[in-house]
Amino acid sequence: MIKMTKYSMYTKMIWNALLRRRSRMLIALLAVAIGATVVSGLVTIYYDVPRQMGREFRSYGANLLLTPAGDQQVMAQNLVANATALLPSDKLIGIAPYLYDRIKLNEQPFLVAGTHFQAVKKVSPYWQIRGEWPADQSEDIVIGAEVAERLEIEPGQQVTLAAAGSETEKKVKVAGILRTGGSEENFIFLDLSLLQQMLKKEGVISIAQVSITANEAELNTLTQQIGEQVPGVAPRLVKQVTQSEQTVLGKLQALVYLVTIVVLLLTLICVATTMMAVVTERRKEIGLKKALGAENRSIILEFLGEGLALGALGGLLGTILGFFFAQAVSVNVFGRMISFQPLIALLALVVSIAVTGLACLIPVKIATEVEPAIVLRGE
Amino acid sequence: MFWEMLKGALVRQSRKMFMVAITIALGVSLTTAMLNVMLDVGDKVNRELKAYGANITVIPRAASVLRDVYGIEASSGKTGQYLQEADVGKLKTIFWANNIVAFSPLLETKATVGSDDITVVGTWFNRQLELPTGEVVETGIKELKSWWTVEGNWINDTDIKGAMVGSTLARKLNLHIGDSVEIVLPGGTQGEALTVQGIFNSGGAEDDQIFVTLPFVQQGLNLPGKIGKIEVSAITTPENELARKAAHDPKSLSLKEWETWYCTAYVSSIAYQIEEAVGDSRAKPVRQVAESEGTILQKTQLLMLLITGLSLAGSALGISNLLMANIMERSREFGLLKALGATDRDVLLLTLTEIMTTGLVGGIAGYFLGLGFAQIIGHNVFGTAVAINAMVIPWVIISVILITLVGSLPAMRMLLSLRPAAVLHGR
Incomplete structure (x- = not known):
């Protein structure tokens, strides 16, 4: 019974302290909430940046090539399907198959590549097409800028295609002209199945370009898996792309990491100083309580309770705000939503409670060590 | 008070x-x-993104179509199909010179080692280049291809008897560091013995090639002072509508637009300025690198x-x-x-x-x-x-x-x- 009243007295004192001193407590609460917002917001961003940035890096194009094993020039299309079944589908950006050969365009020999244009758009987003991309299932073609310049072809023009050694000719429309600054500018691109038909090479391709969000280690495991489980396919990493991505992404993550640490430290110190100021102000109250016979322990406990309550409330508020901030950043920068991370929310809550509690304890500890008479006399 | x-x-x-x-x-x-x-x-x-390599390649104007499409090697000594090595330093005289972080001239040729046909590339590895302005810059493929992993050493530009071999080729020819490799250049009958100083892994087509000093190839082909192309790595401003319009045809811009474009470090305007500075050249932005950056x-x-x-x-x-x-x-x-x-x-x-x-x-x-x-x-x-x-x-x-x-x-x-x-x- 006595214990009960003691507890109810304790809660009452804390509640009163929080409510009576409304404006001051509001300040303290605001400070804690700001701190927690920064913690939860930044940690969420730190956690999310490599994943989101990794996707952006895929604009460099394929990072994995599936080539025919051994001395073969081509491989069966279904082998590629077997290989891609081993890749995690949620990380896969796209797979573009290519069949390379020579073809005659308006009676002149050129290099030709058959592919799926929809897949190319995903794998090689840097392709710059003047004119239009060919529509799905159409017989329209895309020609490289060098070819177009040489033959003075404009988008929309009709050209004649003929496979080497065959008499059948095909009239097709040039949908667009490709500019990449690379060797692609010397090629003619058309739909894979159309080229396979023309060359009578049904069901085979020369190479498949794969774009997948994975780091170098993951890619190495994937290539090993494919190499072992799909005979006839030799997977190769595009080293320039994978390694550079690793370096740049690593630096970016380190940057966000360091910034997060610095911001966190400073915010926590800010929160602590504010809490200290709020508590130091109440030295007189502590002196009075001591004079009335309160023990140091119970005074410390009371202030600790206040601090913890404040920390929990402010932390909760800040965690929610921080999540919304991180969400806003993700949507604005990367155009994608992020998922709620319970672990980060918990971390922000614990950190804010711990910091508030600690910041309360230091000034209270100092105040309780002073003689009540000196404190009450003022100064 | x-x-x-x-x-x-x-x-x-x-x-x-x-x-x-x-x-x-x-x-x-x-x-x-x-x-x-x-x-x-x-x-x-x-600067970190520079690891993705060159974003502009400079090629001779006349050769751009011939060699790329038909694989025709121009007969030696013909002008217009090569760039001048002496012109390379001019890259650093353009308006956006400070944005050019690395560049290297390349001269490529087919050659034979034993019974195998291979590609030999002459280049600068790490060269101190004195500019017309008196400034000295350090450049070469060591800077340009920062992602290469090299076993052994990069060769010195003065070491004309040194060679760096791509990892795939080294495995095929069973070459190790310190080995000697005999290269027969086209037109020559006598092989030149070079020492393998380093074996590199680039993860690209270069792994099938041998890199040697530029004078070695120039002397062997009797093309003194000539180069095939220049790879340039430049720091650029992200592309926008204006840059795309200009990349298609700079003449389609109004005077004011042209001024803005010329004085912004777009990859297309840097390429344009390189063409102005280096005689008879064509500078092509590598879209893959430029856009992603x-x-x-x-x-x-x-x-x-x-x-x-x-x-x-x-x-x-x-x-x-x-x-x-x-x-x-x-x-x-x-x-x-x-x-x-x-x-x-x-x-x-x-x-x-x-x-x-x-x-x-x-x-x-x-x-x-x-x-x-x-x-x-x-x-x-x-x-x-x-x-x-x-x-x-x-x-x-x-x-x-x-x-x-x-x-x-x-x-x-x-x-x-x-x-x-x-x-x-x-x-």
Whole structure:
């Protein structure tokens, strides 16, 4: 019974302290909430940046090539399907198959590549097409800028295609002209199945370009898996792309990491100083309580309770705000939503409670060590 | 009297004011560090992205169609199908010369080793190049192809008997470091024995090639002073509509647009200026690298901007919060002042000066602390110092004044409505 009243007295004192001193407590609460917002917001961003940035890096194009094993020039299309079944589908950006050969365009020999244009758009987003991309299932073609310049072809023009050694000719429309600054500018691109038909090479391709969000280690495991489980396919990493991505992404993550640490430290110190100021102000109250016979322990406990309550409330508020901030950043920068991370929310809550509690304890500890008479006399 | 009171308040309250000063210093250091890093992050990330290799290739105008499409090797000595090695230094004379970080001339040829046909590339490895301006720059493929992993050593440009062999080719020919390889260049009957100084892995087509010094190939082909192409790595501004329009045809721009385009470091305008500087050349931007750099750079900058915004808002609120707590705490003191006959103006002036003095001290300390933080970030992440931007200083001053003023506003309002009797009575 006595214990009960003691507890109810304790809660009452804390509640009163929080409510009576409304404006001051509001300040303290605001400070804690700001701190927690920064913690939860930044940690969420730190956690999310490599994943989101990794996707952006895929604009460099394929990072994995599936080539025919051994001395073969081509491989069966279904082998590629077997290989891609081993890749995690949620990380896969796209797979573009290519069949390379020579073809005659308006009676002149050129290099030709058959592919799926929809897949190319995903794998090689840097392709710059003047004119239009060919529509799905159409017989329209895309020609490289060098070819177009040489033959003075404009988008929309009709050209004649003929496979080497065959008499059948095909009239097709040039949908667009490709500019990449690379060797692609010397090629003619058309739909894979159309080229396979023309060359009578049904069901085979020369190479498949794969774009997948994975780091170098993951890619190495994937290539090993494919190499072992799909005979006839030799997977190769595009080293320039994978390694550079690793370096740049690593630096970016380190940057966000360091910034997060610095911001966190400073915010926590800010929160602590504010809490200290709020508590130091109440030295007189502590002196009075001591004079009335309160023990140091119970005074410390009371202030600790206040601090913890404040920390929990402010932390909760800040965690929610921080999540919304991180969400806003993700949507604005990367155009994608992020998922709620319970672990980060918990971390922000614990950190804010711990910091508030600690910041309360230091000034209270100092105040309780002073003689009540000196404190009450003022100064 | 005023100054004595001010001094008294500052000294008497030294501990509390110290706390305010520290908080302001921390807030300001955060502002300084974040702004400095933010302003410099574009440049830093851009340099990192250089690992993706050359973003402009310069080829001879006439050869661009012939060799690429038909694989025809031009007969030696014909002008127009090669660039002049002497012209390479001109790259560094264009308007955006400072944005060109690395470049290297290349001269490629087919050759035979034993019974195998291989590609031999003559190039600069790490060359000290004296520019027409008298400046000396260091460039070559060591800088350009930073992602290569090399077993053994990079060869020296003066070591004409040295060679670097691609990893795939080395495996095929069973070559090891220190081995000698005999290369027969087209037109020659006598093989030249070169020493394998290094074996590199590039993950690309170069793994099937042998890289040697440029003079070796030039002498072997009897093409003194000639090169096949130049690979250039330049720091560029992300592409936009104007740049795309210009890339298609610079002549389609209006005079004003043309000026803007020419004076911006777009990959297309740098390529255009290279064509102007290097005679009979064609500079092609490598889209894959140019476009991706733009996207990644933009995203990074936006990300840093938002993080900076959050930390600034956080530190501003933190400072104003502490000021409010500080003034509220001293309501009794102000009540006494008022009771002794001080006007509202006097009290406001006194507190404001107090806060501003503290803010000034804290702000100056914080600025230098922030520079330190920025350097720590720069050195740890990018391995180089973050450029100290003078533009940050006015921003910091404005934000300190604004934050301290706005932060003390609610407290000021409280001060004005303070009733001395009530406060002195103690609630």
